Amino acid sequence: MEQIPILRIGDCLLVSIQVDMHDRMAINLQDSLTTRIVETNARGVLIDISALEIVGSFIGRMLNNIASMSRVLDAVTVVVGMRPAVAITLVELGLELPGVKTALNVDRGLLLIRRQIDDGAEHA
Amino acid sequence: MAAQHGVLTKILAKSQGDLLDAWVKEQKGVLKVSSQGEAAEHSRKFIDGLRAAAEADQLGDINGGAWAQARQALTDISSDQALKGATPGETAMFVFSLKGPLFAALAKEAGKDTDAFAREVWASTVMLDKLGLYTMEVFQKSREEVIRRQQEELLELSTPVVQLWSGILALPLIGTLDSGRTQVVMESLLQEIVKREAEIAIIDITGVPTVDTMVAQHLLKTVSAARLMGADCIISGIRPQIAQTMVHLGVELNVVSKANMADAFALALRSTNRKVVDRTAKDKEAAAIKAAAASAAAGED
Numbered sequence: 001m002e003q004i005p006i007l008r009i010g011d012c013l014l015v016s017i018q019v020d021m022h023d024r025m026a027i028n029l030q031d032s033l034t035t036r037i038v039e040t041n042a043r044g045v046l047i048d049i050s051a052l053e054i055v056g057s058f059i060g061r062m063l064n065n066i067a068s069m070s071r072v073l074d075a076v077t078v079v080v081g082m083r084p085a086v087a088i089t090l091v092e093l094g095l096e097l098p099g100v101k102t103a104l105n106v107d108r109g110l111l112l113i114r115r116q117i118d119d120g121a122e123h124a
Numbered sequence: 125m126a127a128q129h130g131v132l133t134k135i136l137a138k139s140q141g142d143l144l145d146a147w148v149k150e151q152k153g154v155l156k157v158s159s160q161g162e163a164a165e166h167s168r169k170f171i172d173g174l175r176a177a178a179e180a181d182q183l184g185d186i187n188g189g190a191w192a193q194a195r196q197a198l199t200d201i202s203s204d205q206a207l208k209g210a211t212p213g214e215t216a217m218f219v220f221s222l223k224g225p226l227f228a229a230l231a232k233e234a235g236k237d238t239d240a241f242a243r244e245v246w247a248s249t250v251m252l253d254k255l256g257l258y259t260m261e262v263f264q265k266s267r268e269e270v271i272r273r274q275q276e277e278l279l280e281l282s283t284p285v286v287q288l289w290s291g292i293l294a295l296p297l298i299g300t301l302d303s304g305r306t307q308v309v310m311e312s313l314l315q316e317i318v319k320r321e322a323e324i325a326i327i328d329i330t331g332v333p334t335v336d337t338m339v340a341q342h343l344l345k346t347v348s349a350a351r352l353m354g355a356d357c358i359i360s361g362i363r364p365q366i367a368q369t370m371v372h373l374g375v376e377l378n379v380v381s382k383a384n385m386a387d388a389f390a391l392a393l394r395s396t397n398r399k400v401v402d403r404t405a406k407d408k409e410a411a412a413i414k415a416a417a418a419s420a421a422a423g424e425d
Contacts, residue, residue, distance in 0.1 A: 080354065084314030087352040088307075096348040103354035104321055 004029050006036050012044040012113055013037065013075075014106065018051040026062045033066060037073045044113030045070045048106055050081025060095040067100045076116045077101065080109035131244045133178040135229045136171075144171045146225035154217040155210075162204060163218065170197035183247075186254045198255065199262050206266035215263045219256045223249070283309050285316040292392045293322045293355075294385070298331030306342035310349055317355045324392040325350050328385050330361030340375040347379050356380075356395070360388035 002025060007014040013036055015029070033045065047063065049055065067077040078101045082090075090097065101116075103109035135143065148164045155163050173194025177183055180190035198219070205215040227245055234241035283305070288294050295313050299305070313325060327346065332339065347357040359381040362370075370377070382388040393400060 079352075082352050082354070084311060084318060084349075084353065087314055087349040088310055090352055091345045091349045097352060102352050104317065104323070105354075108321075108323070108354060 003032075006033060008036075008040055008042070009046075009110070011040075011042055011117075012046055012110065013040065013042045014046045014048065016048040016051070020052075020054070021059055021062070023058070026058070030062070030066060030069065034069055034073065037070060037075050042075050043117050044110075045075050045077045046106060046109045046113070047077065047079045048081050048109075049079060049086070050083065050105075052086065053083065055082075055086045055090060057093055057095060060090055060093070060097060063100055064095075064097055067097075071099075076113050078103050078109040078112050080104065080106050131230055131233050131240065132183065132226075132248060133181075135226075135233055136175040136178050139229065140171055140175055143225055143229055144168060146228070147171070147222050150221040150224050151218065154221050155214060163201060166197050166201040166204075166218075169200075170194050173197055183251060186251065186258060194255075195258065198259050202259050202262035203266040206263050206270065212260060212263060216256050216260055219252060219259050223252055226252075279305060279308055283312050285312050287316075287320055287322075288326070288389060289393065289396075289398075291321065291323045291396055292326070292389070293317065293320060293324070294326045294328060294389075296328045296331065296385075300334070301332060301339045301342045303342065306346060310346045313346060314349060314353055317350060317353050322355050323396055324356050324358065326358045326360055326385065326388045326392060328361040328388070329359060329366075330363065330385070332366075335362075335366050335370055335375065337373060337375055340370070340377055343377060344379070358382060358388045358391060360385045 002019065004015060004017060004019075004025065007016075013033065015033065021029075036042065037045065045066070047066065049059075049063075052059070063079055067079075070077045079097070080103045082102065101112060103112050144167060148167055151163050151167065152160060173191065173196070176193055177186075177188070177190040180188075182188040182190040185191075186195070201218055202215055205218070226248055230244045230248065231241060234244060278299075284296065286294050286296070293313070293316055295309065297309065301309070313327075316322065317325060327343065329335065329343070335343075343359065347359070350357050357379055359377060359379055361384060362381060369375075380391070382391060390400070
């Protein structure tokens with residue numbers, strides 16, 4: 001069974017999706033990601049989709065789901081590295097992923113998460 | 125068929141040169157001076173082609189193989205005229221001006237046999253009308269080709285993405301936004317965002333004449349796509365009249381918008397933690413501090 005590796009960077013988790021996902025994998029990913037967030041007390045989740053050339057409605061919904069789940073577990077989700085063609089397709093499909101934060105690359109994504117966590121700490 | 129065009133075939137065989145001369149003279153009245161030289165050349169080729177078709181006994185069918193040369197001559201002259209900006213009428217007259225000399229020749233050849241003359245005239249008229257229509261089709265096609273090329277060039281020209289600062293892009297839009305243009309604009313913007321690692325894109329719509337619901341939707345699509353890539357968009361340059369129309373139409377752009385590019389740029393700088401400083405004010409301040417320090421030092425002495 002293929003597994004998508006979840007890497008830990010400080011208090012963030014990095015998920016790099018490099019193969020086309022199917023239903024089973026997506027459910028497994030949601031399962032193991034939520035488990036890991038709880039285990040590691042992660043505050044941020046980075047999902048790198050720079051290797052994906054096709055993102056359909058299925059993956060789009062999965063990204064939305066992961067973002068919502070992480071929010072419940074008090075972690076910020078940032079989707080990074082979306083390709084231009086993928087962005088256009090998603091917009092044409094009407095999937096504008098309103099609940100998901102985005103950044104250009106992993107570097108920017110980490111900065112964004114850091115800023116979000118700091119903002120959250122100030123408000124608390 | 126052969127019976128219908130018997131006389132024409134004979135004329136072409138016997139006095140091709142005379143017919144051509146009479147035709148070229150006729151064209152002087154209808155064509156522009158600049159294209160007369162070329163027209164004479166094309167006419168010679170066309171008459172040659174016509175003769176080839178007559179000899180192959182295919183005068184009735186202008187799409188036939190024997191007409192290849194004559195058709196080529198017509199294609200050349202029509203596209204030539206289209207490029208020179210001639211009117212469709214002028215182009216059609218190129219073929220129709222052959223009628224005069226041709227009918228004269230037919231009358232001479234038929235002599236007293238009016239039945240034969242009428243038959244020949246009818247057959248030739250049908251043939252020349254077909255050729256005239258063919259010319260118009262080619263003319264139209266060449267014009268459409270010109271228009272299509274210009275459209276493409278316009279599309280390329282009108283979507284520049286410029287970098288204002290590191291991480292800040294500007295996209296000045298000029299002209300109406302339709303779905304085709306939006307696609308091109310979106311693609312070039314997204315590609316530049318990746319290339320320049322931009323965080324903020326300013327879409328300036330000063331040059332967009334009207335913003336209706338469709339245009340607004342296209343703009344929003346571009347903004348959403350940029351957001352998915354991780355870049356924020358600011359819309360600038362909404363003119364007063366456009367703001368009014370948008371409100372009247374109930375169009376809502378739920379994005380950050382600024383009245384002009386300068387404000388948008390200032391906002392972009394601020395949100396990327398940069399600021400623009402007025403050097404003269406700073407220098408004066410520094411000078412004042414220095415003077416105060418100097419006078420203080422003088423006081424100590």
